[in-house]
Amino acid sequence: MIQTRKTLLILLISFFLLLIGIIIAYETTILIPGKLSGNKSLIFVQIVMQLSTLVLIPIALYLFKFSYINKSVTNPNSYKGFLKWGIVRICLLCIPILFNMLFYYLYGEETGFFYLALISTISVFFIFPTMHRCQEERNPKNEKLE
Numbered sequence: 001m002i003q004t005r006k007t008l009l010i011l012l013i014s015f016f017l018l019l020i021g022i023i024i025a026y027e028t029t030i031l032i033p034g035k036l037s038g039n040k041s042l043i044f045v046q047i048v049m050q051l052s053t054l055v056l057i058p059i060a061l062y063l064f065k066f067s068y069i070n071k072s073v074t075n076p077n078s079y080k081g082f083l084k085w086g087i088v089r090i091c092l093l094c095i096p097i098l099f100n101m102l103f104y105y106l107y108g109e110e111t112g113f114f115y116l117a118l119i120s121t122i123s124v125f126f127i128f129p130t131m132h133r134c135q136e137e138r139n140p141k142n143e144k145l146e
Contacts, residue, residue: 001134004079008086008129015094019101026105037108045103046112053096053116057123060092064137074138082138086129093124 025031036042063085064073072081100117104110127133 001079001131001138004083004086005129005131005134007083008090008134011087011090012094012124012129015090015098019094019098022098022101022105031105033105034108036106039107042107042110045107046110049096049100049103049113049116053100053120056092056096057120060089061123061126063089063092079138082134086134089127090124090129093120093127096120097124 026033064070069081069085073085075081097117097120100113100120104113104117107113
């Protein structure tokens with residue numbers, strides 16, 4: 001369990017380090033913001049990112065409630081299912097965060113993308129891989145395995 005938690009935590013931290021790298025690159029003008037400013041694709045990209053972000057957040061938060069996934073996560077013989085679906089859940093939230101921040105800077109600081117990234121970032125706190133949360137999700141019936 002400890003190794004699985006560390007793997008999930010490293011994945012989450014690496015996503016946020018990449019996000020901070022994107023922010024630093026654009027804020028220090030290493031990369032020039034606004035390259036797509038005024039582009040007609042803005043409306044299409046906004047709709048796609050809004051729909052994908054707002055659909056993926058509930059899916060990521062309730063992912064372990066689906067019966068097939070719950071059986072894989074709570075399998076007492078292996079932690080592989082828990083690790084696999086934990087990685088999927090983190091990616092469902094963090095990949096849209098990265099794209100939203102990238103589009104925020106590419107389209108000349110269009111605030112809609114920033115707010116979508118902020119909403120997704122807040123949602124990450126509900127799946128943050130603490131030891132208690134990992135144990136609760138792995139053993140949902142409070143069957144503590146010592």
